Amino acid sequence: MVTKSPKAAPGRRVERTIGPIDAYFQISARGSTVGREIRGGIVTFFTMSYILALNPLIIGTKPDGAGNLLGGLPYQDQAGAVIGANVNTATTMVAAATALIAGLMTIAMGVFGRFPIGIATGLGLNALLAVVIAPQMTWPQAMGLILIEGIVIAILVLTGFRAAVFRAVPRSLRTGISVGIGLFICFVGLVDGGIVRKPEGAPPVELGINGSLVGWPMLVFVIGLFGVAILYARRIKGAMLISILGATVISVLIELAGRIGGKTDANPTGWVLNVPEFTGALSLPNLGLIGQVDPFGAFGAAFDGGFKINIMVGLLLLVFALLLADFFDTMGTVVAVGSEGNLLDQRGNPPYLTRILMVDSVAAAAGGVGSVSSNTSYIESAAGVGEGARTGLASVITGAGFLLAMFFAPLINLVPSEAATPALVFVGFLMISQVAKVDWTDIEEGLPAFLTLVLMPFTFSITIGIGAGFITYTVLKLVRGKVRKLHPVMYVVSGAFVIYFVQGLIAGLLGG
Secondary structure (H helix, E strand, O other): OOOEEOOOOOOOOEEEEEEEHHHHHHOOOOOOOHEEEEEEEEHHHHHOOOOHHHHHHHHHOOOOOOOOEEEOOOOOOOOOOEEEHHHHHHHHHHHHHHHHHHHHHHHHHHHHHOOOOEEEEOOOOOHHHHHHHHHHHHHHHHHHHHHHHHHHHHHOOOOOOHHHHHOOOOOHHHHHHHHHHHHHHHHHHHHHHHHHHHHOOOOOOOEOOEEEEOOOOHHHHHHHHHHHHHHHHOOOOHHHHHHHHHHHHHHHHHHHOOOOOOOOOOOOOEHHHHHOOOOOOOOOOOOOOOOOOOOOOOHHHHHOOOOOHHHHHHHHHHHHHHHHHHHHHHHHHHHHHHOOOOOOOOOOOOEEEOHHHHHHHHHHHHHHHOOOOOOOOOOOHHHHOOOOOOOHHHHHHHHHHHHHHHOOOHHHOOOOHHHHHHHHHHHHHHHHHHHHHHHOHHHHHHHHHHHHHHHHHHHHOOHHHHHHHHHHHHHHHHOOOOOOOOOHHHHHHHHHHHHHHHHHHHHHHHHO
């Protein structure tokens, strides 16, 4: 493939050859380079890698309704004491499977979807699984619901419904979603970096500890934030990656000298998520969880001794909640990442939309097969886009990072959240500029966008923010007699969100 060089002198044709990788991923066409894609992919990996530590803690340490951990290991002995060795085995298996599924599905997003988005176990969805779903059934049955949810979403993609919903979202709501996600990931960065915390009393959140920045880990966060800002202002290539690596080196040196340790009630100034200490380089992954899934076992209770409608409705509501959260989290993420990278067309749609949505849908089902909870697109990918990623090659790099993490988990744990999360805060800043695209003088456009962008961080849920925006937009258009300006899909989706918001009431009325 031959193209003109953008630097060709007037009247002179300068040609350069584009290789197959460049042509396939459209690297030059999207204004990027292989170097930028590699840097962006690495940054996305580092900003996502916390899931390798969090997912094992969330789902690997909780017993199911039968009293077993993931993998079928008993949680307690006959005396009622927690079996520590079993918990360690379960968390080790969850970590390995989490890295494997994330790596494979992120590479699939890069190769098939050709979009710079990383995929891994969805936070929030895994907590719902561990706290609400698993105690009602066995772990394989709970993962069966995840598999069903992913299959349903894939069917919606194949029928064109998911893409239709994506295209039906008005531009003001798209902007509100992008800005809201910017605020959301900024909040995530501040919380995971230990800068914003929840005190014991009022107010609901505060700065650091009792309103002050105290402790070495917080200093690392501040250094990382100013580091990325200064490097970006100086137009240094790889600003975010350099900041993450530099802050990590400082973190390791601080831990070696001061033995800070992890954050606990007795040690509030410790490292928030993981301690940056060297515990080795290699570890063999235990992939024993792959395939431990029972797709229809959970529904057996609804037919045990006669059909029980309350149990069936309760299970369907659980699947519906998982589906809706996964469905719209992805939509918000794709819109936000595409906007940040200037990858959306005039209608606000990314290239290869159906492929992107299909990979994400398969990832949800793959999370069930891998026993690691539903996998979904990560908004942290915006950090890689902020570093320059524009194509699926960045996702291939990110996916390769997850696959390597199965074997180099000790080295990955060297990067504390305080070193990686400043990049999220900075990306939040980059995304907030889109707020000017909303007509705030028009209540029909401004209020839905406002509720969308404020409820995402305030409720810590992308889905809730999008749902509030959809419902408000639809209601305002109806009361002002602008029925014809509403896409029919908006009625369907708004109705689904109403059910989503009152599902607890419905389950209560039915005795679920």
